[in-house]
Each structure stands twice: as C-alpha cells, then as structure tokens.
Amino acid sequence: DVKVTQSSRYLVKRTGEKVFLECVQDMDHENMFWYRQDPGLGLRLIYFSYDVKMKEKGDIPEGYSVSREKKERFSLILESASTNQTSMYLCASSFSGTGAGGSYNEQFFGPGTRLTVL
C-alpha cells in the first residue's frame, strides 16, 4: 500500500520565520509534487521533482523553494513566511513510467499540512 506521509498535520508559524514542510513516500516513486489547496482555487502546483536533486517550478513557486536530496524525501521551504502563505499544503508522488502522451501515472497524496502564518 502506497504511503505518503507529511511531517505535521497542523503548523503555526510567525511572519518572517523559515518554515520546512517534509514529505516522505515509501514506494520508490521518481516523481514528487508540492501543491497548495485553497477554497475556490483548487489545488495549485508549487514545485515538482522528477528525480533526486531535480526540480521544476509549478504554477505558483514565488516565495517557496524545495529540496530533494534523497529519492523518498521532498521538502518544501518557505524562506520567510507571510500571512498569504496560510494554506493547506499537499504532497504527492507518482511513478515515472513512460510519462508519454496517453498514459497517466496516478498521484498518491499525503494527508496534508495545514499551515497558519500569524
């Protein structure tokens, strides 16, 4: 059974703090993703990693960075947290497979971290 775990379910931080969100998957997936989920906006991709030390910006990377030093672990970093980063953060992972057109590899999601920045 695929498991994606996130380090915290709830987190409260102050404006300007550096925040680390950790995600670990146990299925040897090549791809890992960070999304944020906000009411009325759905899920928006922050960053994507398709291999160790490889990363790509998603739709809303501003104010965030990521780190992937090991295949199973993908960290999201808020360098200087701001109140507009208060949100639910979801991590996901998937196999690469062919990745070609006409194929889809399911993304498995963690339970999310609800971050509040005061």
Add this chain to the structure above:
Amino acid sequence: QQQVKQSPQSLIVQKGGISIINCAYENTAFDYFPWYQQFPGKGPALLIAIRPDVSEKKEGRFTISFNKSAKQFSLHIMDSQPGDSATYFCAAKWGYQKVTFGIGTKLQVIP
C-alpha cells in the same frame, strides 16, 4: 492555457439521485483526464480517469463522459449515497506527468 474550469462549486443531491459535475478546458495538449475524490481530513485519491480518444468510461456507479469536440467532460455519480459526500476535482494531465486541477466541487448527499 493550463486551465480546467469546473462547476458547480457545491452540489446537494438526494440519496439515490444522480450527481453531475462538469469540467471544460481549452488546451488541446492535455492528454489524460483524471478525477480525484477528497474526504475531509484526507488527501485526494484517484477515482477514475479517461483518455481523450474514449467517449465514456464507467467504474461501478461512477461514469466519465468525454466530449472532445466541445472540450468538455463530466462525472456522473449514479444512485448517490451519503458516503459519496466529498470534494471532487477534475484534472487534466499535460507534459511530463504534470496535472492541472479544477477548483473542486463539494458534494453533499442527503438521506
């Protein structure tokens, strides 16, 4: 445009009724259309997915209808049950396994 437009944002259906959620897109480069289901306190989980060369896919009470010419697709939940109450996201895959999600539909099935 990497957008998927989803409606309605919320839906209340009587038990036993049909729930219908609609999505539309513009980008013809999308090559796969998954639907995800999310229960409160959980991450989304894949429910059903369809390729654009297929007009319909059914899994149990869940059916995706796909209209390629109109660039629209929809999820139908037949015989809706209170246990189906969740948020549903349509999505579209593009490029190398990237996915764009709709804004979500919160479904409530009342007894």
